Amino acid sequence: MLGKLLKYETKATARWFLPMYGGILLFALFNKLFMLFNFSDMDVHGIPVFFQSILGIVQAMTVFLYVMIIVATFALTFFIMLQRFYKNLLGDEGYLMFTLPVDASSHIWSKLLVSVFWTVCSVIVTILSVIVMAAYPEMFQDFALFCEKAFQVLFTQTGLNATAFFIEFVLLVLITLFTGNLMFYASISVGHTRGKHRVLYAFVAYIVFYMIQQIITSVVIVVAGMVLDTNYWTDLMMDTAPTTLIHIIMIFSILYNVVAGIVYYLITNYVLSKKLNLE
Amino acid sequence: MENRVLLECKGVTKNYPSKMALNFLNLTIERGRIIGLLGPNGSGKTTLIKLISGILTPSSGVITVNGNPIGIETKKVVSYLPERTYLNSWMKVRDIIAFFKDFYQNFNEHKAYDMLKRLNINPNDRLKTMSKGTKEKVQLILVMSRDADLYLLDEPIGGVDPAARDYILDTILSNYNENATVIISTHLIYDIERVLDDVLFLQNGSLVMASSVDEIREQQGKSVDELFREVFRC
Amino acid sequence: MPWDFQNDRPIYLQLMEKIMLQIVSGRYSAGDKLASVRDMAAEAGVNPNTMQKALAELERNGLVFAQRTSGRYITDNMEKINSLRVQLAKEQVSKFLKQMESLGYTPKDTVAFLENNLEEER
Numbered sequence: 001m002l003g004k005l006l007k008y009e010t011k012a013t014a015r016w017f018l019p020m021y022g023g024i025l026l027f028a029l030f031n032k033l034f035m036l037f038n039f040s041d042m043d044v045h046g047i048p049v050f051f052q053s054i055l056g057i058v059q060a061m062t063v064f065l066y067v068m069i070i071v072a073t074f075a076l077t078f079f080i081m082l083q084r085f086y087k088n089l090l091g092d093e094g095y096l097m098f099t100l101p102v103d104a105s106s107h108i109w110s111k112l113l114v115s116v117f118w119t120v121c122s123v124i125v126t127i128l129s130v131i132v133m134a135a136y137p138e139m140f141q142d143f144a145l146f147c148e149k150a151f152q153v154l155f156t157q158t159g160l161n162a163t164a165f166f167i168e169f170v171l172l173v174l175i176t177l178f179t180g181n182l183m184f185y186a187s188i189s190v191g192h193t194r195g196k197h198r199v200l201y202a203f204v205a206y207i208v209f210y211m212i213q214q215i216i217t218s219v220v221i222v223v224a225g226m227v228l229d230t231n232y233w234t235d236l237m238m239d240t241a242p243t244t245l246i247h248i249i250m251i252f253s254i255l256y257n258v259v260a261g262i263v264y265y266l267i268t269n270y271v272l273s274k275k276l277n278l279e
Numbered sequence: 280m281e282n283r284v285l286l287e288c289k290g291v292t293k294n295y296p297s298k299m300a301l302n303f304l305n306l307t308i309e310r311g312r313i314i315g316l317l318g319p320n321g322s323g324k325t326t327l328i329k330l331i332s333g334i335l336t337p338s339s340g341v342i343t344v345n346g347n348p349i350g351i352e353t354k355k356v357v358s359y360l361p362e363r364t365y366l367n368s369w370m371k372v373r374d375i376i377a378f379f380k381d382f383y384q385n386f387n388e389h390k391a392y393d394m395l396k397r398l399n400i401n402p403n404d405r406l407k408t409m410s411k412g413t414k415e416k417v418q419l420i421l422v423m424s425r426d427a428d429l430y431l432l433d434e435p436i437g438g439v440d441p442a443a444r445d446y447i448l449d450t451i452l453s454n455y456n457e458n459a460t461v462i463i464s465t466h467l468i469y470d471i472e473r474v475l476d477d478v479l480f481l482q483n484g485s486l487v488m489a490s491s492v493d494e495i496r497e498q499q500g501k502s503v504d505e506l507f508r509e510v511f512r513c
Numbered sequence: 514m515p516w517d518f519q520n521d522r523p524i525y526l527q528l529m530e531k532i533m534l535q536i537v538s539g540r541y542s543a544g545d546k547l548a549s550v551r552d553m554a555a556e557a558g559v560n561p562n563t564m565q566k567a568l569a570e571l572e573r574n575g576l577v578f579a580q581r582t583s584g585r586y587i588t589d590n591m592e593k594i595n596s597l598r599v600q601l602a603k604e605q606v607s608k609f610l611k612q613m614e615s616l617g618y619t620p621k622d623t624v625a626f627l628e629n630n631l632e633e634e635r
Contacts, residue, residue, distance in 0.1 A: 196296065
């Protein structure tokens with residue numbers, strides 16, 4: 001059933017995102033075309049100054065619109081994430097969704113996976129659009145060269161394990177996305193358990209969750225600081241390479257986010273399966 | 280022997296912050312009945328139906344359908360028509376039929392298209408462009424096109440014109456089968472009395488009467504509609 | 514077109530009466546096969562269980578009989594149909610007499626009145 005839910009969730013959201021992606025790439029293309037023309041050259045060919053300044057304005061406009069569409073796309077990613085959970089599951093459309101023979105966890109996963117999917121797609125499309133604008137014949141060779149340089153500075157010289165760091169980084173970003181979404185879902189769900197002022201309670205829940213996370217983070221840092229201050233640990237630290245420390249921090253961040261995500265998931269799942277009250 | 284009991288409510292209570300919507304309700308309903316769930320506004324009709332369909336959670340008590348507590352198994356066999364429109368308005372009728380077919384194994388696609396044709400509804404129309412009445416008809420078609428065990432129809436004849444009302448009652452009757460039960464909530468009893476086997480009277484969240492239509496007529500010498508007006512005279 | 518029903522009596526009784534009337538008036542002939550319960554219920558606009566009950570009662574009265582596999586039939590016993598006709602006629606007459614009485618006619622007056630009326634029409 002999760003597969004079917006994913007199919008319909010993607011369909012329902014694609015009609016928002018695909019036009020935006022088309023817009024981003026189209027305006028990137030416009031910008032590229034404008035960049036190919038050099039207006040000061042045109043002056044020599046006898047184009048009036050007036051016409052030239054209009055072209056300048058249009059060029060500035062396309063750049064502005066390009067940036068705006070990107071901003072709008074990311075705002076949309078966020079808005080759709082909230083709206084699909086709040087309206088499609090806990091609004092009128094929930095009457096349909098929660099009478100389907102599907103369990104609550106499938107609903108959560110379908111919303112979550114599709115939301116993360118679109119966030120990743122938005123990032124990829126934005127990168128693509130930059131590539132479109134920056135494109136020149138030797139771009140890929142140059143880029144490879146740049147990567148090689150960067151790699152040397154970051155990894156070869158520091159001795160950091162590149163593959164491990166890369167995997168850790170991607171994992172951390174993805175898991176932060178999942179946990180971030182689940183934090184909103186859990187907040188909305190907690191708000192749903194109240195009879196009235198559900199949106200207000202959702203806000204309050206979000207702030208409370210945020211504060212709890214902050215407190216836990218602070219406590220961990222303080223405790224870690226105290227523990228590490230002892231002689232045994234200080235000696236050990238001296239012997240440990242800073243690159244190892246980076247790995248430890250990355251892995252710890254990942255685990256921390258995973259645990260937070262699981263807690264938010266459990267809260268959401270509990271409310272949707274045991275405390276559902278659609279009005 | 281096959282178990283004729285379809286729905287059971289044991290001590291079902293539902294509290295809202297401001298009031299008690301259902302008060303320790305006990306109820307057993309068999310297969311093959313058409314049942315009127317009657318009561319004034321706010322008597323708990325909608326609450327009961329929403330509890331059975333699983334979009335509300337009882338404060339206490341147990342509800343079972345076919346012996347299963349409310350959950351995936353019961354949602355497979357319960358077909359629910361809410362009192363509001365709940366369909367995604369950007370979809371075409373055709374898309375929604377595909378949606379139902381995808382999720383409900385007991386959905387009969389041919390039946391749905393047949394009924395659409397009889398009501399002159401174009402499957403390629405978007406719900407956005409439809410009138411409220413047409414949307415309600417589409418929802419009824421979707422709900423009745425499932426070969427379910429329990430149909431829950433919340434105020435299906437609420438705001439519709441007489442022709443549509445006759446069509447709805449006709450649909451309910453022609454879809455009747457002896458293994459399925461239909462529960463219709465309404466406060467317009469006069470129109471549907473003749474299609475009902477039994478009636479349940481709810482008042483302030485309690486069941487005040489459960490009887491068959493003919494029993495009421497035989498014992499009271501008056502129609503359920505008349506009795507209802509007397510009981511709930513305000 | 515759904516049938517009309519009175520409010521003060523069980524619907525199944527009224528269904529029985531209507532079917533009996535149809536038998537006597539010849540809309541159903543002796544030995545005719547009846548439509549399925551579901552179809553008859555849909556025609557009358559009533560619940561199939563109610564129609565079922567009406568037919569079961571008619572079966573008990575011997576006006577309708579069921580054959581295990583092929584469905585229900587009107588009785589082919591003419592005697593039964595004739596006695597039903599007489600019974601229904603009796604009911605009508607007694608009802609009529611009652612109403613005439615409320616207008617101040619004794620049964621005798623009523624008979625005389627009827628005869629006069631028939632003379633005039635002729």
